[in-house]
Amino acid sequence: MQKKPLKRRIRITPLDTTIMVVLAGIFGYIIYKAATGLNYHWNWAIIPQFLIRFDPDTQSWVPGLLMHGLFTTIRLSLWSGLFGVILGTFIGLFRVSPSLFRRQIASTYVGLIRNTPPLVLIFVFYFFVGDQIMTLLHVNEAVYALSPEAKEILSWLFGPMNRFSQFLSALVTLALFEAAYIAEIVRAGIESIEPGQWEAASGTGMSRTKAMAYVILPQAIQRMLPALAGQFISIIKDSAIVSVISIEELTFQAQQLMTTTYRSFEIWTLVLVMYFALTFMCSLIVRKLELTLQRD
Amino acid sequence: MKTHRFTTILSIVLLFAFIFGCSQQPSQQKTDTSAQSQVSQLDTILKRGVLKVGFDTFKPWAMKDKSGNYIGFEIEVAKRLAADMGVDVEFVPTKWSGIIPALLTGKFDIIIGGMSITPQRNLKVNFSIPYEYTGMSVIASKKLAAGRTMASEFNNPATTVAVRLGTTAAEITKNFLPQAKILFFDEESQTIQELLNERVHAVVASNPLPLNLAKEYPDKLYLPFKEDFTREPISFAIRKGDFDYLNWLNNWVLVTMSTGWLQNRYEYWFYTNDWENQIQ
Numbered sequence: 336m337q338k339k340p341l342k343r344r345i346r347i348t349p350l351d352t353t354i355m356v357v358l359a360g361i362f363g364y365i366i367y368k369a370a371t372g373l374n375y376h377w378n379w380a381i382i383p384q385f386l387i388r389f390d391p392d393t394q395s396w397v398p399g400l401l402m403h404g405l406f407t408t409i410r411l412s413l414w415s416g417l418f419g420v421i422l423g424t425f426i427g428l429f430r431v432s433p434s435l436f437r438r439q440i441a442s443t444y445v446g447l448i449r450n451t452p453p454l455v456l457i458f459v460f461y462f463f464v465g466d467q468i469m470t471l472l473h474v475n476e477a478v479y480a481l482s483p484e485a486k487e488i489l490s491w492l493f494g495p496m497n498r499f500s501q502f503l504s505a506l507v508t509l510a511l512f513e514a515a516y517i518a519e520i521v522r523a524g525i526e527s528i529e530p531g532q533w534e535a536a537s538g539t540g541m542s543r544t545k546a547m548a549y550v551i552l553p554q555a556i557q558r559m560l561p562a563l564a565g566q567f568i569s570i571i572k573d574s575a576i577v578s579v580i581s582i583e584e585l586t587f588q589a590q591q592l593m594t595t596t597y598r599s600f601e602i603w604t605l606v607l608v609m610y611f612a613l614t615f616m617c618s619l620i621v622r623k624l625e626l627t628l629q630r631d
Numbered sequence: 632m633k634t635h636r637f638t639t640i641l642s643i644v645l646l647f648a649f650i651f652g653c654s655q656q657p658s659q660q661k662t663d664t665s666a667q668s669q670v671s672q673l674d675t676i677l678k679r680g681v682l683k684v685g686f687d688t689f690k691p692w693a694m695k696d697k698s699g700n701y702i703g704f705e706i707e708v709a710k711r712l713a714a715d716m717g718v719d720v721e722f723v724p725t726k727w728s729g730i731i732p733a734l735l736t737g738k739f740d741i742i743i744g745g746m747s748i749t750p751q752r753n754l755k756v757n758f759s760i761p762y763e764y765t766g767m768s769v770i771a772s773k774k775l776a777a778g779r780t781m782a783s784e785f786n787n788p789a790t791t792v793a794v795r796l797g798t799t800a801a802e803i804t805k806n807f808l809p810q811a812k813i814l815f816f817d818e819e820s821q822t823i824q825e826l827l828n829e830r831v832h833a834v835v836a837s838n839p840l841p842l843n844l845a846k847e848y849p850d851k852l853y854l855p856f857k858e859d860f861t862r863e864p865i866s867f868a869i870r871k872g873d874f875d876y877l878n879w880l881n882n883w884v885l886v887t888m889s890t891g892w893l894q895n896r897y898e899y900w901f902y903t904n905d906w907e908n909q910i911q
Binding site for chain 2 (some may be wrong): 376384388390397399400403458462463466479497498501579580581583587590591592593594595596597599
C-alpha cells in the first residue's frame, strides 16, 4: 500500500467559511450572554491561586487546592485502571473459557455490574461492603501504626494517609466497575482472532493454555490496546463520581471551593479545562499508540 | 440454550443472596459486642489518640483556606474539643446529604458541622446540649419579588424558594411558607446561582449567608425580613446509646460556654470578616 503524503494542501471552500463564521457567531453569542446576560459578578482574578500559589511560610510556589484534586484524580485513575485491567483480564479470559462454570461466573459479573448504575454501586460499596472489609483487614489500625517515612511514601502513591480507607473503598469500587467493561474488551479481542490460529497452535501440539499465552494473546493484545486506552480515559471521567462519597478529587475540591467562595462559574470552567487537558493528553497518547501499532 | 439462561439467572440470584448474607452477618456481630461489653466511643477515641470529626463546608462554619487547611467556627470548636480530650483531631469532610449515614457506619466519631437538632435526626442520632444557636433568614430577588416585607407575600404557589438538600431550611420553608414551591439543591452555591439567574424568588438559608449576599449584590438582592425566621439549637451529633460520651460532651459545652469562649469565637466568625483574606 502506498502511503499518502502527510501534508495535503488545505483548500478553503465557501461552505467552510460559512460554517466557521456561524460557529464563531454561536460561540461569541454564548460568551456574550454569559458575560452580560447572567446576573453574576465575574471575578477571574481569584482563580489562579487555586492552581498554583506562593506559600509565604516556605517561601516557595506550591500547588493550589484544585491541583491537589487533580493529583488525586490521577492517582485514583491510575490505580483503578491497573486493578481494573488485572481483574478485567481474568474475567475476560473466563468469558472465553471452555468451562461452563467459569463462563457463568464471568457473565454474571459482567451482567451484574454493567446493569447497575455506578452511583448506586458506589454508595452500596462505601456504606455496606467497604466498611466490613476495611474493618476485617484492620486498615485503619494499620495506617495509624505506620512510621512517618512509610506514611510519606504511601501518601505519595495514595494521597493523604488519614483518608486512606475511603480512598481504598473508592478505588476498589471503580476498579470493579471498570473491570466489567475491560473484560468485554478482552473477550472481544480474543474472539476476534481467526480460528485458524487456534487450529495451527493445537496442530503444533500446544495445549489450550499454551496456545492462549503464546499465540492468541500476543495478537489479541495488539487489537485490544486502543480500546483499553480509550477505557482508561473513561476511568478519568468516571472518577468524578466518587466525589459523592467525599473523596477529595477534582470535582469534590471544586464543589467545596464553590461553597466557600461562591464562584461557581469560574471554578466549573476551570475544572472543565483541567479535565479536558488531562483526557486530551491521554487521547493524543492513544492516537500515537494506534499509529505505532498500525505500522507493523 | 434455555438451561444456560436458567443457570445464569440462578447464579445471579445466588450472588445476591451471598452479598446480602455477607452484609448481614457482621452487623449482627456488632450489636452483639456492643450489648455485651459496653465500650464507650470515648474510650476508643482516647485509645486511638485521634478524634475523627465529620462536617461539610458551610461558610463560615467550616471552610478550606488557600493552603487546603480547614478553618471556621466549627473547626475551632473541634480543635478545642480534641485538645481538651488530649487527642489529635482528624477532619473528615462529608457531603451534607449523607452525613448521618456516614456517622452511623462509623466513618467518624462525631458530627461538628452546625447541625441543628430536629426530632427526625434525633431518632437516628444522639444530640448533646446546644453549644450555639443559628437563625434562618430569607434572601430574595429584587426583580422577581420586589418590595415584599411579609411572609404572607411569599406564601403563594407562584413563589419558588430554593434550599440546600438535607438542611433544616426545607422544613422551615414548609412551615412558614406552606404554599410556596420548594426546589432542592445539593450545594449552597447552586441555590444562590438560581436566585441570581432569576429562576427562583428567594433562598432560605442560615445566617450570615443571606446577610453577606445582600451586601455583595445590593442591586439584585435584598433581605425582606429584619428578623431571623428561627432560633435553632446547634449540637454535636453522635451515635446512639453512648451515654458516657454524651455526658462528657454536655459538660464540655457547659464549661466552655461559662468561660465565654464559645461566644467569643462565634462573634469572630459570624460578625467579622477578618478571616476573609484566608480563603480568597
